[in-house]
Amino acid sequence: MSVLLIAEHNNKELKPFTLNAATAVSQIDKDVHAVIIGQNCGDAAKALSELPLIKKVIQVEAPYYENFVAENFSPVVVKLAENYSHIACSANTFGKNLMPRIAAALDTSQISDITKVISADTFLRPIYAGNAFATVKSKDPKKCITIRPTSFDPCESSGGSAPIEKAEPSGEFGQTKFIKREEIKSDRPELGTARVVVSGGRGMQSGDNFKLITSLADKLNAAIGASRAAVDAGYISNDHQVGQTGKVVVPDLYIAVGISGAIQHLAGMKESKVIVAINKDGEAPIFSVADYGLEADLFEALPQFLEELNKLNTIQK
Amino acid sequence: MKILVAVKRVIDYNVQIRVKEDNTGVVTENVKMSTNPPDDNAIEEAVKIKEAGKATEVIAVSVGEEKAQETVRKALAVGADRGILVKADGVLEPLAVSKLLQKIVEKEKPDLVFMGKQAIDDDCNQTGQMLSALLNWPQATFASKIEVKDKLLEVTREIDEGLETIEINVPAIVTCDLRLNEPRYASLPNIMKAKKKPIEQINASDLGVDTSPRIEQTKVEEPPKRKAGIKVSSVAELVQKLKNEAKVI
Numbered sequence: 001m002s003v004l005l006i007a008e009h010n011n012k013e014l015k016p017f018t019l020n021a022a023t024a025v026s027q028i029d030k031d032v033h034a035v036i037i038g039q040n041c042g043d044a045a046k047a048l049s050e051l052p053l054i055k056k057v058i059q060v061e062a063p064y065y066e067n068f069v070a071e072n073f074s075p076v077v078v079k080l081a082e083n084y085s086h087i088a089c090s091a092n093t094f095g096k097n098l099m100p101r102i103a104a105a106l107d108t109s110q111i112s113d114i115t116k117v118i119s120a121d122t123f124l125r126p127i128y129a130g131n132a133f134a135t136v137k138s139k140d141p142k143k144c145i146t147i148r149p150t151s152f153d154p155c156e157s158s159g160g161s162a163p164i165e166k167a168e169p170s171g172e173f174g175q176t177k178f179i180k181r182e183e184i185k186s187d188r189p190e191l192g193t194a195r196v197v198v199s200g201g202r203g204m205q206s207g208d209n210f211k212l213i214t215s216l217a218d219k220l221n222a223a224i225g226a227s228r229a230a231v232d233a234g235y236i237s238n239d240h241q242v243g244q245t246g247k248v249v250v251p252d253l254y255i256a257v258g259i260s261g262a263i264q265h266l267a268g269m270k271e272s273k274v275i276v277a278i279n280k281d282g283e284a285p286i287f288s289v290a291d292y293g294l295e296a297d298l299f300e301a302l303p304q305f306l307e308e309l310n311k312l313n314t315i316q317k
Numbered sequence: 318m319k320i321l322v323a324v325k326r327v328i329d330y331n332v333q334i335r336v337k338e339d340n341t342g343v344v345t346e347n348v349k350m351s352t353n354p355p356d357d358n359a360i361e362e363a364v365k366i367k368e369a370g371k372a373t374e375v376i377a378v379s380v381g382e383e384k385a386q387e388t389v390r391k392a393l394a395v396g397a398d399r400g401i402l403v404k405a406d407g408v409l410e411p412l413a414v415s416k417l418l419q420k421i422v423e424k425e426k427p428d429l430v431f432m433g434k435q436a437i438d439d440d441c442n443q444t445g446q447m448l449s450a451l452l453n454w455p456q457a458t459f460a461s462k463i464e465v466k467d468k469l470l471e472v473t474r475e476i477d478e479g480l481e482t483i484e485i486n487v488p489a490i491v492t493c494d495l496r497l498n499e500p501r502y503a504s505l506p507n508i509m510k511a512k513k514k515p516i517e518q519i520n521a522s523d524l525g526v527d528t529s530p531r532i533e534q535t536k537v538e539e540p541p542k543r544k545a546g547i548k549v550s551s552v553a554e555l556v557q558k559l560k561n562e563a564k565v566i
Contacts, residue, residue: 069483070446070456070458071449071455071456074450092477093458093459093474093475093476093477094476094477096442096446096458096459097446097456097458097459098446099443099446100411100442100443100444100445100446100447100450101446101447101449101450101456102450103412103443103447104412104415104446104447104448104450104451105450107412108412108531109410109411109412109413109530109531109532110411110412110441110443110447111532112440112441112442112443113440113442122535126440126540127343127438127439127440127537128328128334128343128437128438128440129334129437129440130540131333131334131343131540132334132336132343132537132538132539132540133537133538133539133540134534134536134537135534135535135536135537135538136532136533136534136535137532137533137534137535138531138532139530139531139532139533140531140532173455175454175455175485175486175489176455176456176457176483176484176485176486177483177484177485178481178483179471179482179483179484180481180482181476181478181479181480181481181482182479182480182481182482183478183479184478184479192477196565196566220566228495231496232495232496237479237480238461238475238479238480238496239476239477239478239479244437244440245355245434245435245494245495247477252565253559253563253565253566263330263333263334264330264437270540270543273565274559274563274565275543275546276555276559282548287546287548289543289546290546291543291544291546291547291563292546292547292548292549292555292558292559292563293546293547293548293549294548294549294551294552294555295548296552301552304552304553305552305555305556308552308553308555308556309556309566312556312560312566
């Protein structure tokens with residue numbers, strides 16, 4: 001039987017992590033179908049059909065699918081599930097919200113946040129904030145899986161031409177009403193997919209001081225991250241949080257500034273290729289994962305960092 | 318309005334996790350255990366709603382071994398009125414826990430069920446959504462703000478893109494984010510008072526739920542260790558290393 005991937009999108013475009021999730025599911029079974037549920041999401045469905053890994057796209061539209069309410073989405077997937085051995089989606093807030101609802105309806109024990117496909121029924125996943133990795137084997141006839149997108153490369157996004165089939169919507173749940181979404185718009189690279197991430201922690205001391213992080217990020221064409229402490233203190237909004245309960249990032253370069261390095265933060269960034277830590281406390285745990293540690297006052301180091309970068313004229317954009 | 322709050326006993330968030338030498342799991346012997354952190358936020362929110370006069374009773378429930386009673390007791394010490402311990406040994410997957418909680422919900426008939434958005438041990442992030450599906454109730458996950466408005470809740474949810482606001486009709490499930498509130502500490506008099514509050518014990522096996530695991534954990538390993546890094550003495554040296562050695566800028 002084939003694998004069903006639930007596409008993540010904003011009705012206009014696919015979310016980039018759908019490409020990473022497609023790679024992961026193609027390692028389970030080559031026969032990958034994708035369902036896209038939304039409203040006026042034809043363009044996104046077309047983009048999905050162009051992923052060479054996808055063999056068939058199922059498009060389901062209704063006005064009440066516009067805002068991705070899990071209670072409305074779940075019955076659609078549950079109905080389609082009879083034709084599939086695996087149901088999968090990304091382990092971000094979209095998938096985390098939705099998949100357990102589907103799994104419970106199918107009486108399946110979900111496997112969350114896989115980082116590796118070992119076989120069609122066996123997967124690797126982090127537990128205890130990534131301080132241990134469990135190999136788990138599902139005994140359920142149908143598997144429900146969420147995928148840690150940063151653990152898989154994005155698949156090719158063009159060249160495919162899968163047929164797009166329309167399916168009937170399931171009804172509206174009615175007990176949940178979407179009110180509004182406050183998205184923080186930015187021209188920066190997305191935190192989850194950025195090549196460089198500059199993150200600030202409690203050591204920044206104020207939201208205003210985060211402009212030091214912003215300047216450095218501008219220079220490096222980086223996304224801005226933050227520790228939970230910085231978000232809790234109101235220095236920066238929640239969508240920047242990196243860690244066990246925030247986002248997991250795997251950039252080529254992660255620069256942690258004024259972040260002590262609690263295990264909950266390390267869980268979200270320690271797979272980064274190169275880690276830099278700038279902290280005035282030489283004993284801070286962040287140094288234990290840093291490739292390059294600089295024990296310094298960040299208020300002196302960050303302006304110097306900018307200056308040194310200005311001296312280099314070969315910064316990769 | 319009656320609020321049921323599910324709390325889980327987990328290894329304390331400050332404990333350095335060690336993997337057992339035989340790779341069957343992590344070391345739990347002689348390790349400090351605590352309430353799963355966002356479950357503390359769930360209890361706090363329920364107690365605050367009651368203090369605001371919008372709820373009549375807060376019931377804390379935990380599913381797990383006998384010692385999970387301590388976790389229930391702690392919830393009583395910060396304001397829950399009574400407790401329930403569903404006793405079950407061995408591995409309990411979120412699906413099994415949500416089925417047991419469903420039985421408790423059917424018995425207690427709460428208007429709201431709160432719990433943390435994720436347990437910090439298995440990091441599954443499933444139980445609330447599963448319970449919500451089993452009951453066919455609305456769900457508000459990752460809540461960072463809850464407003465009780467008569468027969469509905471307005472909930473602000475933390476999502477990857479920022480914040481989302483939804484309205485859900487009661488009865489409903491809410492899973493709580495760490496930013497929902499600042500959990501209080503239990504005062505000594507309240508800890509003493511909590512000792513007199515009732516905890517009902519129920520055997521999971523009496524609830525008619527098959528809790529046997531569907532997932533076999535074949536191996537638990539340490540994460541790959543990072544190579545030890547170096548300390549640089551100046552920003553100039555750092556930038557040189559990033560450019561010439563790591564080649565990332």
